[in-house]
Amino acid sequence: MTGSLQPKNGVFYMVINTKTAEGKRKQKWVSTGLTVKGNKRKAEQQLNAFLTEYGKNGYSEPSNVMFCDYMDSWVEQRRLKVQEKTHETNTFNLNKHIIPFFKKTGLSLANVEPEIIKAYCDLKLTECRSPNTVIRQYAMIRAALNYAYKSRLIPSNPCDFVEKPKGEKYIAEFYNADDIKALLAVFKGSAIEVPVLIAAYFGLRRSEVIGLRWSALDLINGSLTVRQKVVQVTQEGKRKNIISDKLKNFSSRRTLPLDDKLITVFSEIKKQQEYNREICGNSYCTDYLDYICVNKMGELINPETLSRQFSKTLRQNNMRVIRYHDLRHSCASLLLALGYSMKDLQEWLGHASMRTTADIYAHADPKNKGKMIRGLTSALSTE
Numbered sequence: 001m002t003g004s005l006q007p008k009n010g011v012f013y014m015v016i017n018t019k020t021a022e023g024k025r026k027q028k029w030v031s032t033g034l035t036v037k038g039n040k041r042k043a044e045q046q047l048n049a050f051l052t053e054y055g056k057n058g059y060s061e062p063s064n065v066m067f068c069d070y071m072d073s074w075v076e077q078r079r080l081k082v083q084e085k086t087h088e089t090n091t092f093n094l095n096k097h098i099i100p101f102f103k104k105t106g107l108s109l110a111n112v113e114p115e116i117i118k119a120y121c122d123l124k125l126t127e128c129r130s131p132n133t134v135i136r137q138y139a140m141i142r143a144a145l146n147y148a149y150k151s152r153l154i155p156s157n158p159c160d161f162v163e164k165p166k167g168e169k170y171i172a173e174f175y176n177a178d179d180i181k182a183l184l185a186v187f188k189g190s191a192i193e194v195p196v197l198i199a200a201y202f203g204l205r206r207s208e209v210i211g212l213r214w215s216a217l218d219l220i221n222g223s224l225t226v227r228q229k230v231v232q233v234t235q236e237g238k239r240k241n242i243i244s245d246k247l248k249n250f251s252s253r254r255t256l257p258l259d260d261k262l263i264t265v266f267s268e269i270k271k272q273q274e275y276n277r278e279i280c281g282n283s284y285c286t287d288y289l290d291y292i293c294v295n296k297m298g299e300l301i302n303p304e305t306l307s308r309q310f311s312k313t314l315r316q317n318n319m320r321v322i323r324y325h326d327l328r329h330s331c332a333s334l335l336l337a338l339g340y341s342m343k344d345l346q347e348w349l350g351h352a353s354m355r356t357t358a359d360i361y362a363h364a365d366p367k368n369k370g371k372m373i374r375g376l377t378s379a380l381s382t383e
């Protein structure tokens with residue numbers, strides 16, 4: 001196998017010379033994704049790496065499979081390797097965004113080049129409400145093409161030569177202690193009082209709140225263990241609740257303490273559920289007897305209904321509207337204000353890394369900054 005560099009449309013291409021099984025000479029043009037101006041050395045390095053890799057291990061000529069067909073099969077292949085919600089998101093992005101764009105190009109897997117991926121990202125940045133949505137789509141395409149590269153279906157991953165779209169830094173919404181007190185008073189006695197209380201006190205994710213079981217609570221020793229979740233996905237055209245032991249990450253499986261007040265609160269909730277079951281008789285749903293967040297008929301509270309009802313109730317009571325998930329952020333912000341460390345917060349929230357915690361909440365604690373400016377004022381004072 002030999003190769004050389006050739007400019008084409010202002011971009012360096014690797015011209016690869018190979019021989020077929022019959023001994024016939026064959027030439028393959030592979031884009032480096034590098035513009036001609038100022039990139040000759042990088043292009044030479046890429047050519048040498050390509051020749052080293054495929055000269056030693058052999059290069060499989062890619063099939064003529066269409067890129068859209070390949071992406072569809074890749075998403076389906078990943079179904080059992082990812083969580084249900086991730087698969088649903090992948091399927092949505094594929095059918096709503098990726099296939100409609102690339103189907104018009106008529107490109108095969110082998111002919112997808114950096115320029116077309118960049119064009120896709122540029123277009124989607126103008127169409128999608130959030131750049132972070134485009135980043136997820138780009139990451140999905142990159143992962144699929146990386147698998148194709150490792151399977152020797154393509155000589156390189158064209159995404160390696162495309163700059164990742166820039167996202168927006170997420171700024172979480174917070175309620176302070178007074179806001180949360182008012183919130184709990186507003187939701188007292190409502191159909192979603194229990195999941196609101198749990199999110200406010202423990203900062204659990206919505207899926208973790210709905211998946212919380214009585215068997216995960218120790219009302220004698222005072223502890224609550226997060227070990228299950230409930231998410232809603234579309235299956236066969238219908239929205240269904242999926243109960244799963246696969247949490248977001250390893251750190252999500254955690255045990256949190258209950259004080260005497262909360263032990264009493266949960267004991268009262270349990271008594272109320274037992275009373276509801278008694279008065280409803282055979283009409284009471286017995287499928288979720290071990291679940292904490294059920295309605296008066298024993299049915300599991302719908303996650304999406306919970307979020308909608310939460311925002312609706314806030315508007316009806318003229319309160320600042322936040323998302324249900326922002327109760328998690330509010331809990332974290334309050335813990336920081338009480339003087340707990342980022343490490344404490346990471347463990348409480350079940351983040352996989354300290355970086356995640358710091359990225360979201362580093363700006364949320366005005367108390368330390370207040371101490372800093374007072375210290376500077378004192379140090380620099382001339383009085």
